[in-house]
Amino acid sequence: MAILTKEEAKKIIDKVLSYAKADETAVSLSGGRTGNIRYARNSVSTSGESNNLALAVTSVFGKRSGTATINEFDDASLEKTVRRAEEIAKLAPENPEYMPMLGPQTYLNTNPYSENTAKIDPEYRAKAAFDSLDPCRKKNLTAAGYLEDTTGFSALGNSKGLVAYNRATSVDFTITVRTADGLGSGYAIRDVTDVSKLNTKEATEIAMQKALASVTAKALEPGKYTVILEPAASVDLLQNMMGSMDGRNADEGRSFLSKKGGGTRLGEKLFDERVTIYSDPTNPDIPTSAFGGGGGGRFGGGADGRPQEKITWVDKGVVKNMYYSRFWAAKKGVPATPPPAAFIMAGGNQSLLDLIKSTEKGILVTRLWYIRAVDPQTLLYTGLTRDGTFYIENGQIKFPVKNFRFNESPVIMLNNLEAMGKPVRIGGNLIPPLKIRDFTFSSLSDAV
């Protein structure tokens, strides 16, 4: 098993640091196991499992740095890797933006690890796939799904005394169910830290219902509609917006947060006053690593060891924080807030059904797909609805509608907020179902 304890990891890291001769040395050690099963046409297509344990050494001389990695852990290999990193560093060009490594840090207590998930074996995966395939086969529906589980750890240490350790688990499951005639398609997505909270049959049944209910879709004219975006529909747009909150880009005049005439829109009210978005690595529903992020994700690592704190990005519609590289933060004299590993959008207490009931005319969107940036200045994105789009009238779902292409900006969307439901976990984030007015559908698609 490639999951090392904090003590085991620290022992290896300390040994590596004892060989170091550079001005500064950092060691990152990570490993784990990931397994998957994929099925389509009601049959398993691929399945596999892989284990990994790797150590990376970064050596720095002045402003020159070099990295070497290894997956062998005997003393000679470790020392050789340190020497190699030092050789690479000496040959590297100077990085004028290099920042000295961080010393010891204080981290929040987070727990993104579940023993239930760590115990997943090939039999579990086959059973989870069967629980999803079986009901579809019985109803003459066609299932295509994918389950991937990961159990891993990440540890950092450096010559200035920084020590960080995290272990984490995750399971991601998606299912698409299509009718035999190809006229209906439904979808569900789940992600959990603890696999005992995953029920592939339950998720599949939702996808089955949507597949059956989306047959005989009617064409509506494209235009501006009130929409109810399920969290699976809004997550990518919101994630893209959160990924565009880099302070340097804003300062440089090339961000949606850049201000006409210079400066940034930090402190400005950019959204409806009910919009509050924050991150909190200790949230029990979406626990994340207490360090890393911005590439490290739920598993931490891949970063410089900056602590992840509770940060409010948007408070009552006002932009409160942007994230920064350590270099740019120092240059600007602002805190070096790292990008979050996940975010939470505050919502209300209503269920999705409540939102539908309160809608006079609107469209329920299961999912948005093939989302691409059209204009980075306005965060305009395009993409399409998919796998379950329904017309709502007088608080009831009336009939399925053909898919639409949209052209919309999350900034405009969060100004046109009508109502929010109770947030649910999606892609590691917590996002409420959103009711939005004047959402722009620009054309129709024949795709099912």
Place this chain on the structure above:
Amino acid sequence: MNRRNFINLSGLGVGGLLVGSIPVMGHAVSPDRLLEPGVDTAIKKQLADVALNAAKSRGATYADVRIGRYLQQFLFTREKQVQNISNAESYGVGIRVIANGTWGFSATSDVTPDGIAKCAATAVAIAKANAKIQTEPVVLAPQKGVGEVSWKTPLTKNAFQMPVKDKIDLLLRTNNAALENGAGFVTSNLFMINEQKYFASTDGSYIDQDVHRIWPTFTVTAVDRAAGKFKTRDALSSPMGMGYEYLDGLASEKIPGPNGLVGYRNSYDMVEDAALAAKQAKEKLTAKTVSAGKYDLVLDPNHLGLTIHESVGHPTELDRVLGYEANYAGTSFATLDKWKTKSFKYGSELVNIVADKKQPYTLGTVGYDDEGVPAKEWDLIKNGVLVNYQAIRDQVAILGGTESNGCCYADNWDSVQFQRMPNVSLKPGTEKRSVLDMIKGVDKGIYIIGRGSYSIDQQRYNFQFGGQLFYEIKNGEVVGMLDDVAYQANTQEFWNSCAQLCDKDDYRTFGSFFDGKGQPSQISAVSHGSPTTRFNGVNVINTGRKI
């Protein structure tokens, strides 16, 4: 932790790929390590036989083994500094078997006889476990063994052998050219890949291949702080199946266009393109916003390649047609019943689209695919009619065929090979015609150059494409630059509106270096050749907004 590591950089401009993150496979190594030869072919043959024998002895009816060494060197710069240099090596073995009529796959970085034998046993065990819930047994098209053979990308300058300093100098000169011509910011990148792969199968093939690919690219940004606007222009290079010679910038490979535009065939002048890009990015800041409506579009090969990729390449992948990608990339409108009519009008009579793994300088070109099938060329659309798909050994029986098209690929030794897009290209016209000739015939049109925003539905009907540069055509002449342009169309209507083709002298390839597909996701590189082509009466929207 993840199977792939990703490099994330602020301001990284690489044309919308993977939303600003670059996949890195393998372990960081020194640049010198990339020049060391891999394991000798004779030893690889012995190791391959260990895998094949171990699989057969445990009950596999078919087995193949890929011993792969995958090398990458990626360079990233912005303005006057180097952001990152990534040298990576990934070495290991992937073994795929059929047992009890079901596929099993396992991979290991333990490239020893013991490690390989264990890996083969795991692959057979996985196949047997999955056979219990399987409903369709695998039908594998026969492939005669090709014996001991080898193939190498024809190149004159191995990019890995060029000093890192020279490459950095080129990127910094590129950045400098952009800054001197009015750019506010510029990022430039150079991606180089070498796949040293050894394939063997129970069919009796032992294939040694050395595949090289290169992609130089940049993004130039012009900013008007007073107006609160910024515009970008990406490089008009193409990723290629070539060595460093692609960067020679040969004058003979340049195709002059209207308004000082330059098209690059099989040789790229990066510094020249960056200087032009800066001027054009500045011009975009004040360009006229487009009036939405119907226009005749004149599409440059460096733009049309992506439209071909999305609207012809993906819909004719047989695994999508059959539903294997239903949960991720989607299915296809180009269904088997349409193909069976032998008269499904995908496009106008002018539309002849070929698939190939053989075209020189392209990303898809190899000697053999990743299941030992020799490289081929075949028609997908002939005189506008859908005539074939892209199929591999375990799919072709579904089409009633007995021979794979040879387009199976895995992005690393630890990934299982599956159907991937070959080069898919639009044939040039037979009548002599230049871009200027084509523009002369257009009354109300837009000339579009470069890869921009792109999106298409999961069955490939409805798409929307942007570009890098848009020029308004009025009464046969280019009258000025436009902004906020995107066109929307239905795939079949679009290709049936294809009205005119330039000839072979204008033919160039575009490429996609990090095309994603599958779960877990794998990347692939593929080229798309075309001449400049005219499409009549396409719907153009205005993408300008205020926030």
